[in-house]
Amino acid sequence: MPTNKKKPQVTASPERRRELLDTAAEVFAAQGYNATTVRKIADAAGMLAGSLYYHFDSKESMLDEILSAFLNELWAGYDTVLAAGLGPRETIEALVTESFREIDRHRAAVAIYQKEARTLSAQPRFHYLSDSQVKFEKAWLGTLERGVAARVFRADLDIRLTYRFVRDTVWVAASWYRPGGQHSPEEIARQYLSMVLDGIAVRT
């Protein structure tokens, strides 16, 4: 007996909700959350604006569901990697590869996250975005520090700068990545790792 806070949906099939959330995510990603009107979402779904409210409480709760569903899947993958007890370099490799797989699967959600996370996390409802970001930083920074201590990563770099470098490098890819392109997520991860780890200059 779920006692939802505000407006418990009477009846609504989860499949249809998923469908609508997917199209909503596409529109959000393409136009930006604020620039997206519920009428545009309804258009893309082939229905009228008011009809969306049979399935969802509000435009904001659509965004909420999209982002939290993505983050849940992301952390399922990350936690598996982090629990595997790999070395620092192998952990970074696994995290990057996993990240590109998530981009492949949740391209729209990632794009939305990239654009809106900073402003949203101020809102109490989206405070879990901040939590996630803290956890994220802990995982990556910790791995980098382990790598420096183990002498597999360079010690002469600002580690915080390195963290942002690696993080951004991976996730901005969502802005241009299109699934079904000529490179698989794994192939992109391989090339990115090659650049990040060994650089683009020829070794002399």
Added chain:
Amino acid sequence: MPTNKKKPQVTASPERRRELLDTAAEVFAAQGYNATTVRKIADAAGMLAGSLYYHFDSKESMLDEILSAFLNELWAGYDTVLAAGLGPRETIEALVTESFREIDRHRAAVAIYQKEARTLSAQPRFHYLSDSQVKFEKAWLGTLERGVAARVFRADLDIRLTYRFVRDTVWVAASWYRPGGQHSPEEIARQYLSMVLDGIAVRT
């Protein structure tokens, strides 16, 4: 004798315009263009919404001025670098350094550009954003190709992927960079170049 298209401003001092554009840019960067109402801009400027229209034709033309002013300065710097006749590696180094200087000087404008450029460039008024992007890609990709031909950059990487890697790596910095921090633009450029060119792994 300027014959402006729609609504030539009767009289308005350029200095005040600059001031207002700077505060508008800050709000745009912090909240996003669409989420920013003219009333919020007016609040930040200590005046009422309607008063902005003494200085500007529209909210859109404020954005236009902010972005084109930034791009003009950016290309002034880039063109100087590109005309210097440097080698490929030195050109990349100079471009990256110049980019971080621009981020330092136009943090807000860069942030706005990052968030809104893709959607804006569809609009005819902002088509110069597409032009700039094409020119941008030509400059960077060309330099990378010269570097591969001269055997100073690795030949085993997808060059288009490398381009996006380097480009994104540099410009996303605007999302977290704060002027007056502990690192100067030149220092950040130095570390970024070290990572991009030589990688973060220890050489064995």
Added chain:
DNA sequence: ATCCTTCCCTAACAAGTGTTTGGTAGGTTA
């Protein structure tokens, strides 16, 4: 045949949006 459930439509609402119009305080110029 009746009821019920699911899913959507029609039509409106209040609040917020960018923008316009006319006015006006205060300084500069004549």
Added chain:
DNA sequence: TAACCTACCAAACACTTGTTAGGGAAGGAT
């Protein structure tokens, strides 16, 4: 003093926004 210019305010405009309320069509269950 009078005329004028600059920079703003006050109040409204037409429109778009997210959201709601009531209704109804289709189909399965009873």
